[in-house]
Amino acid sequence: MKRREAREKAVQTLFQLDNTELSVDEAINYIVEEPANRFYEQLVRGTVQNKEAIDEVLTGKLEHWSLDRLPKIERTVLRIAVYELLFNEEVPHRVVLNEAIELCKIFGDEKSGRFVNGVLSKFEEK
Structure with a gap:
């Protein structure tokens, strides 16, 4: 599984976990x-484990929005991207931004990106 696919699967997984009783x-x-890809599991588990810190930082960057008001896809993509920005130093900043925009193109609409x-x-x- 390539990193792009791992991110797509992570969005799907975290989207499912948002406001449900499912376990990770x-x-x-x-x-x-199949057995999960290391990068995919790192994205999912890292985002879930650091959700409180991610949401706190993210809330500070939102203008005129609250996390609860965000569409679920944008909230999910932002959480993954912020996880990568804050906790995964191996991925360059620009790559995180580009990948987040690509995920929005796949799962969101033209305004999402x-x-x-x-x-x-x-x-x-x-």
Whole structure:
């Protein structure tokens, strides 16, 4: 599984976990049948484990929005991207932004990518 596909699967998994009673393992098993890819599991488990810190930082970057008001896809993509920006130093800042926009093109609408790009552009490059 390439990283792009791992991110797509992570969006699907985290989308499922948002406001449900599923465990992380149940959600992972529902999305991927074969043993999970290391990068995919890192994205899913890392985002879930650091959700509180991610949401706190993300809330500070949202203008005139609350996390609860965001469409579920944008919220999910933003959480994964912020996880990568804050906790995964091996992925360059620009790659995280580009991948988030691509995920929005796949799962969201034309406004999703612009919105996500606007929020993520407020994060300083490391």
